[in-house]
Amino acid sequence: MPIFRPYDTPRDGAPVLAAGGVSRRRLPLNFSEEDLPLFEDALEAAIPQTRLLELEDVGVSPEGMLFKDWRILPESFSSPSIMEQFLDRRRSVLKFLAANYLLRRRRKFGRDCLWIVDDWSAGYFHWLADALSRLYVARDAAKDLVLLLPHRYRQLEFVQSSLKAFAVGSVEYAGAGEVYFCRKLFMPSHVAPSGNYNEEVVRGLREMLVGFYGREGAGSGAGERVYLSRGRAPKRKVSNEGELLDTLREFDFRVVHFEDHPFEEQVRIAAGARVLVSNHGAGLTNILFMNPGGRVLELRRRDERERNWFFNLASATGLEYFYQLCDPENPDEGPHTANLIVDPQLFRENIRLMLAG
Structure with a gap:
């Protein structure tokens, strides 16, 4: 059934925020040859382009899951494997859709939104390395947008403090029991697979902070x-x-x-x-x-x-x-x-x- 497949987020024609490439790493300075298996798979990684995706009429659950047309957006998850694990649990998918389309309080949000998080972003590492990298590449667009975040992010000191360095139009935290339906939502795609980095982006983020x-x-x-x-x-x-x-x-x-x-x-x-x-x-x-x-x-x-x-x-x-x-x-x-x-x-x-x- 379609509801057990992810929503096909359109990417064609979306503006490029950061160029992709290949990240190459040198071995540690105290490297021992017998430890090569620990590092060999990390010595080179493909880094994709980052694009600014634009969607209309997107639902946002209180926990931070995105959905549209009764299907969950893959950008809700930090990796394809985690998305697949969730979608394989059909009862969980049905409960999620029923709760967010039928049972929870709905709020129509008419202002243009920016979305930068996934299911791991509330952790310190993932907020800094993944979410803030996405905000950094979208920083120019962010000046005129409402940064929308799940309700629990309001309690995270490192979230509140780190956002001070960015000129965001405003920040809105979804209510604990509310489903937001956003008229228009802008979302930078993931800058790199989690644990990898676009070097130009992460160095720019460092200099900003x-x-x-x-x-x-x-x-x-x-x-x-x-x-x-x-x-x-x-x-x-x-x-x-x-x-x-x-x-x-x-x-x-x-x-x-x-x-x-x-x-x-x-x-x-x-x-x-x-x-x-x-x-x-x-x-x-x-x-x-x-x-x-x-x-x-x-x-x-x-x-x-x-x-x-x-x-x-x-x-x-x-x-x-x-x-x-x-x-x-x-x-x-x-x-x-x-x-x-x-x-x-x-x-x-x-x-x-x-x-x-």
Whole structure:
């Protein structure tokens, strides 16, 4: 049935906002040949053109799903595979359409809207790397449009703060129980598959945000060496972090918990850092704000081959990338939640190597 297939969003003739191309990445500076399988699939990636799509009479659910003519738009999802998983659950599709066409309160929205999010965009990494990249390429059009966001985004401090850097006509948050039907909706297509980057776009985004917020200790050298701790996070932390503190003190690293800082301070701290060290997690997204030529050490799970997001981001923003492979505290736990055990001696060697250049 058609309702179990995605809406065919028209793209022909849509204006191009950003050119596509091929993103090529060099191997880490401390690369070991035996680790090639971890990186080889990420050394080159095709980056599509970004177009400004224009649609009429589009429905927007309170959760942020787009639909039209009883079909869900593929742009509601961060990837085709996630869309397919949703559409395969036919009962869920029927419940969604019934709720949003028949049961929920409807609101006709007559002003021209801009849409930049998908089902993952409420996360810190995906908001900065994916959603704000889309807003950046559409920034000229955004001046005359209403940026429409799902209701839960109103509660996210990093969303509120980061939008201050953009000249958006206005921002509207959909009501928790309301379905918006937009007369006209403009939507930049995804700038790159999530975890990949259009280098020109992401560098422009960095300059906009850092230019707006500034750099911490600009010209003073303060905070040049930063260790970002996930010690207070409920998952994916370094379980033996205490064993690393002597090395961090020896080499004058500042230990930072980004949850203690609002978004604008996070931008300034990262922008003022020459060297940044952390394990894989949302906080590493802030390497986006570092100056080209800065150095990053990612503590990453030994068997992780798919999530090269920060290796790719370091390359796209002109940073020098180092890595250290770590064993999970619980080998049976998945990469989304497992804590890591960091070899303290190898950690010290990698810190020395990073600072030697």
